[in-house]
Amino acid sequence: MNHQPITRRSFFDSVGHGIAGAALAQLLSHDLYGEESLAGSGPRPHHTPRATAVIHLFMNGGPSQMDLFDPKPELDRHHGEAHFDKIAGEVENPTAAGALMRCPYKFSRHGECGMDVSDALPHLATCADDIALIRSMYTVNLTHEPALYKIHSGRQVGGRPSMGAWVTYGLGTENRNLPAYVVLDDPLGLPINGTQNWQAGFLPPVYQGTRFRATGSPVLNLKPDYEQPDSVAALKQDLIARLDRIHGAARPGNPNLNARIAGYELAARMQLAAGDALDLTQETAATQEAYGLNNETTESYGRRCLIARRLVERGVRFVQLFIDNQIFDNHTNLETGLKGACQRTDQPIAALLKDLKQRGLMDRTLVVWGGEFGRLPIAQLPADKNPSGAGRDHNKNAMCTWMAGGGIKGGTIHGTTDELGFAAVEDRVSVPDWHATILHLLGLHHEELFINHAGLRERLTSVFEANVVQNILA
Amino acid sequence: MRQFVQPIANVTRVGAAFALLLLATRIVHAEEPVLFETSVQAIFRAKCSPCHSDRTAKASLNLSTPAGILKGSESGEILDAETPADSLLLQMIADGLMPPEDEPQLTEEEVAAIRQWVTGGARFAKSSATDQPQVTQHDVLPILYLRCTVCHGLRRREAELDLRTKASMLAGGKSGPAIVPGDPASSLLLKRIHAGDMPPRRELVAVSIKVISDSEIETLTKWIAAGAPEVPAAPDVPAEGPDRLVSDEDRDFWAFKPPQRHAAPTVRQADQVVNFIDAFLLAKLEAEGLTLAPAADRATLIRRATLDLTGLLPEPEEVQQFVADPDPHAYENLIERLLASPHYGERWGRHWLDVAGYSESEGVQHSDKPRPQVYRYRDYVIRAFNDDKPYDRFLLEQIAGDELADYESAEAITDELYDNLVATGFLRLGVDGTFANITNFVPDRLDMIADEIDLLCSTIMGLTMKCARCHSHKFDPIPQRDYYRLAAVFKGALDEHDWLSPERKSGAPGTSDRYLPYVTTAERTTWQANEQRIDAAVQAARQQLSEKQQSAAQKLVEQRLAALPDVLRDDLRAILATPDVQRTDVQKYLAEKFEKQLRIDAEELKKLDPEFQKAAADAEAEIKKLESERQPEPLIRALWDRGEPSPSYLLRRGDYLNPGPLITPGVPAALTRGDYQFNAQPPWPGAKKTGRRLAFARWLTQPDHPLTARVMVNRIWRHHFGQGIVQSLGNFGRTGSPPSHPELLDRLAVEFAASGWSIKQMHRTMMLSAAYRQQSSATPDRIQRDPNNLLLSHMPLRRMDAEALRDTLLQVARRLDRTMNGPPVGVNARADGLITAAEGEQGFRRSIYVLQRRRQVPTILENFDLPQMNPNCIERGESVVAPQALHLLNNGLVYELAGHFAARVRQEAGDDRQRQIERAYLITSSRPPTAEELAVAQTAITDLTAAWEQNAAKTDKPKPPEESALASFCHALINSAAYSYID
Secondary structure: OOOOOOOHHHHHHHHHHOOOHHHHHHHHHHHHOOOOOOOOOOOOOOOOOOOOEEEEEEOOOOOOHHHOOOOOHHHHHOOOOOOHHHHHHHOOOHHHEEEEOOOOOOEEEEOOOOEEEEOOOHHHHOOHHHEEEEEEEOOOOOOHHHHHHHHHHOOOOOOOOOHHHHHHHHHOOOOOOOOOEEEEOOOOOOOOOHHHHHOOOOOOHHHOOEEOOOOOOOOOOOOOOOOOOHHHHHHHHHHHHHHHHHHHHOOOOOHHHHHHHHHHHHHHHHHHHHHHHOOHHHOOHHHHHHOOOOOHHHHHHHHHHHHHHHHHHOOOOEEEEOOHHHOOOOOEOHHHHHHHHHHHHHHHHHHHHHHHHHOOOHHHEEEEEEOOOEEOOEEEOOOOOOHHHEEOOEEOOOEEEEEEEOOEOOOOEEOEEOOOOOOEEEOOEOHHHHHHHHHHHOOOOOOOOEEEEOOEEEEOOOOOOOOOOHHHEO | OHHHHOOOOOHHHHHHHHHHHHHHHHHHOOOOOOEHHHHOHHHHHHHHOOOEOOOOEHHHOOOOOHHHHHHOEOOEOOOOOOOHHHOHHHHHHHOOOOOOOOOOOOOHHHHHHHHHHHHOOOEOOOOOHHHOOOOOHHHHHHHHHHHOOOOEOOOOEHHHOOOOOHHHHHHOEOOEOOOOOOOHHHOHHHHHHHOOOOOOHHHOHHHOOOOOOHHHHHHHHHHHHOOOOOOOOOOEOOOOOOOOOOOHHHHOOHHHOOOOOOOOOOOOOHHHOOOHHHHHHHHHHHHOOOOOOOEOOHHHHHHHHHHHHHOOOOOHHHHHHHHHOOOOOHHHHHHHHHHHOHHHHHHHHHHHHHHHOOOOEOOOOOOOOEOOOOHHHHHHHHHHHHOOOOHHHHHHHHHHHHHOOOOOOOOOOOHHHHHHHHHHHHHHOOOOOOOOHHHOOHHHHHHHHHHHHHHHHHHHHOOOHHHHHOOOOOOOOOOHHHHHHHHHHHHHOOEOOEOOOOOOOOOOOOOOOOEEOOOOHHHHHHHHHHHHHHHHHHHHHHHHHHHHHHHHHHHHHHHHHHOOOHHHHHHHHHHHHOOHHHOOHHHHHHHHHOHHHHOOOHHHHHHHOHHHHHHHHHHHHHHHHHHHOOOOOOOEEOOOOOOOOOOEEEEHHHOOOOEEEEEOOOOOHHHOOOOOOOOOOOOOOOOOOOOHHHHHHHHHOOOOOOOHHHHHHHHHHHHHHOOOOOOOOOOOOOOOOOOOOHHHHHHHHHHHHHOOOOHHHHHHHHHHOOOOOEOOOOOHHHHHHOOOOOOOOOOOOEEOOHHHHHHHHHHHOOOEEOOOOOOOEOEEEOOOOOEEEOOEOOEEEOHHHEOOOOOOOOHHHHHOOOOOOOOOOOOOOOOOOHHHHHHHHHOHHHHHHHHHHHHHHHHHHOOOHHHHHHHHHHHHHOOOOOHHHHHHHHHHHHHHHHHHHHHHOOOOOOOOHHHHHHHHHHHHHHHOHHHHEEO
16 A cells, blocks of 8 residues: 555555554544545545434333334233243243233324334324334344344444444544544443443444543543643643654654644543533523423433434534443333333433424434344243233344434334234344444445454444345435 | 355255255256256366365365265355255355356356256256265264253263263163154154253253254154164364365465575675674665664663563663663663563563453453452463563463373472463453353353454464354365364363353352362462461460450459359359259259359450450451451462363354264364374373363474464564564464565574574564664655555654553652562542552552453553453554543543652752753653753743742642642653653
8 A cells, every 4th residue: 555545444454454553643633533534535425325423322221122112912812821932942031931921001103104102102102203113123142241242233242343433434523523423321330341332343443432421521531630720731731742743853754643742632622522512501491391301310311312412413423322220121020110211211312303303403313222132022020920020031033123314214114023022024124234224324335334354354244144124214 | 045044954954855846846847957967067167176076175065966066065055945046056156256256257158057057946967866865963963962961961961861972862861761763753852852841941041052943853853763873973084085175275375384494685784784684674675775774872772672671661770871881782781681670571471461362351241250360370471471481382381281291190289280270271361251141052152162263373373263163264275174173172171062161160259160279289388378377366366265255254253243142152153163964953043043143245244344345356356357368269260171072063154053074173284284193192191181282282383383483473573663574463364464574584483493482582683683773763765665664664663552651650650569470459440430450558560460351441551552352452553542642631640640750850850950851851761851852841841830830829738839830841741752652
């Protein structure tokens, strides 16, 4: 590549071979974070994008499909009948397995499309015509950790780049003062797999998701841990810059040194920009109310949904929301537990969809909702075997997800599950299909977005066959 | 396409179905059928047979005979009975994958002919339906291993039943024979399966077994129905007959041939040559009209060499001494001093821990289970580097330490025996979720084994072996068979059907079945002595207290008795002197009645007797202190051969449900001359070990091994010169980068092996070269002619890595605790996610001794590219991102260290500002500031002093502004590029 014009992706091809340093830094300072890109090689989609930003509402724990989006009258009919032997190999906790269990909530039809949504999600139900529901999604592992790796990074193992990292690798950012990929995790704690859920893996580390805390200082070390007059801070910044310029001038041909100066400048800009993006006092009382900021139950998630909107408004490419404590992992007390999880998230999510629409951001923002797997039609019994405290165990064979916004045909229902909701049967959507669809909407082709790593042409969809779910596209 | 993705449990069954389909289509179609012999055989012979014949069978595919075509490839069937158009054969052609792009291509007519033949039913003139191979024990055994033998096999024999061989099935268990050949209906095995009793559904997860599938049951049924035929096993054995999968042409690639000792070329600037390295480099430089850059000054050299070899900065006195040293061998002496420093092992041991994937937790699950006592491996590595342990021995120990010497019947565990076992921890470092039932199924175990094979091959052999887990390597001559040969090598210890879980099953708390008790006799004795000392001291303390209690109680009793009438007093005294059983009824009555007066328990005594209360508190404190001095039982996390591995099968497409041919252990054929006999023997008489890993390790460490020495010298080179001679450190194959200086690489490799595999000797060779001593500043000419510095026309400028940055910050602040070895230092997590290593009384220990837990990496190290171990790190990145700046600017600890640094400067340089600046530069950059730097620094400190002065007016107890200003300057200095970059 010595005398060839460097293209961005050809450059990153060679990263795996260990020459990341110098040129990489230049790209980072002038391309990823900068106004100008290398001649003719800026991050560019493969085809016309339908959306330019993503908000991924990740529902930790695996929300129950047959209790929210996929009504199963057969479950009512066969409620209480033994079924375990037919699905023994698919049950994580066989000793706790109970009989078939009906949905504790009522379903009704919503919107012009007549989408079935249970009464656990009254707010989202009012957005039925905006969302495309996938009822036939499935995954490959029924344990949280591997299933999380699968949905976030394409394979069941750690160490691979997450979807947000791939997207920013493919498209770069539109705001040079903020990270391109922001994670809004729950202040109450990290999800399972921790920061690995948003890692860059074998992509350059700059594509890793940056955690923004919803309250206090949004980024680690963003503000000094100590007391210092502003004038001293400014003098120090200035001194570092002067010394680094002297140092750099004596060492020409080292773009890393320029990148370092840029890094210190970005750090200073970020202190301002991040603070501004997270300042929710700039929002009207009506908006705050709509997101549920005045209500204890919805405040935390509502705050993050509102921040998500402010971030995509400012050109952040990929925003990902996590919830602590696996609130959708309803092994016991499904009726109250799932309802509680919905109560925390339902109103904020509906408010986000309406707000995006109202501000004209919906056309360029893709909102994605879903967990790492679905749940079983049979009950999981608590230790005392009392069915009144029953929940549902993990299920990799069926799960519901939905998308809304840029490029999505609202009011669509895609795919079906069997009569008990145990497995997706028609128009099945795999995790790679789901990834390919999201990339497609962003103007990226899953086979063309790759990096050469350790002898392999690595992609988000890895070696798996993947097909875009055409049916949900507008 | 789905046909090929779904596992096909029984190849022969599908094959039979295909044959039936052939017969069926033959009847339906009246027109002349398209036959193999008349339509495509000639095409296959011309375009496919060079690689897929009975002589050469790439991907185990033989397209020259009907049987070969029906048998399919390592990926399974190549013809799809149900949807012929989806056949793998057609897919490979349609996708342009076959023939390979550098081979003669098929014409359109030929493609059409093949398509027509396949979609027409793929018919042959001679019926091959009768040639179908029958179901044999090798179709059945993998199923039984997968579903049954965990309870009915080697380790457990529920109902006295062993299902591992036909003979043991016939012998049966408590309920009689498991199978009746020829009579599936009477076979207990099938009866129990059909009744749904076996494998027991509710207990599946507890033993990590999945439900047996219908197709598997069908295979079992067929086998029994056919009389349970046992055909003589025809396993793949290395070097028996010509290799159909790897040819001599395949081996004709530089990295697969032994390195040669090339003579150093003659160069024009012979005066620049210190050793052969310079000659090889100069030859290429001169061809580009360049030379080596001038030598760097001594201040630069000592900083470069010290950071390189120890990861620390040279102390100011060391710099001054070296710069002024009149000895012509001053530089050589410096290198010797640094190589002898114990910090050398910490630095270079860390490089090895990266490639070994060192981690002190299991990963996978959220709990990120800790791995107790793994630090022994870390200390072993540090010790090995410090002792300059020969690299071949280093590898032997790590790959097969358990097979080097008998430790079980040794009279004493010596340092050597201990090292042998600790070293095997190398193969136990991977990400491993098998501690939990739900992540301990066979595929999970296979993933873990795959990680270890991948790690070993990429790290030590520079081969991307993992590709061959699912299919023959697309670019290198590594057939899938060779991957499974390696898997078989490790099966004595890593057997997916005989798994040692990291979960504790027995032994000491916090440990698991993966631990061995064979620490050195000295350590065990010390530990035992300590335990005994504590036991004895605790007992003594208790005894003493009890005596005190007795006498204090007696005194009180006496006082109480004194208050009673004389008569009673004497009687009660008599009662007290009489043991319970000898008391008369009257005495018993009295004893009960006056119990309160006579019996005083410890709690009451404490209330009544302040002196005893204090004694009791003292004793309890002492016991507590003593108990805290207990140490966990010393144990070694090791890997060892267990003697009876299950049979190895090639797994088609890497799918554990799709076993192929039986495979025996061996080494990658491309790295041999094709006649290499893999000969594993129990390592000593009576050893219950296969000796497979030892045989492999001995092959790997032959002096003329094509890759072992090359890969290691290339790695050492990378750490000295910034990039490898082969840039892809873990990939020396065809998709890796070709060596920039192949003869130099070879020469280094040969010298390395010839020196007795001395790593320190390699450092000397590289660091004494003129190349290493070059300046780092590049002239425009050099930048233009050697833009990526591939020719090494100057020394690359490098950034300190994560550990060097953190450790030197502690060093300049005089907060570095240089204690070596032992259990790791814990980390503290702040609510916002900031992770910091704990501080001890002596300060902070070096980063290598900080707990290496996957989920809790100290933030400063993570920000500066400390890698995540998934499973290991072949080469670290060097990122330049804003969080680094934020950390060094805003982090409280860094700020505090800057304050310590400033205090040190004041102490060493006094109050003179210029001397302070000069001292600060000497400490951090090992040189005085340039005139420009000095001027900027002086102005800045003046301004900073003014700013702090202004601030002082607003504060109650202000520090002297000069001191604050110096601290701010020092803080800026450690934030500057001059600090973290190495010339």
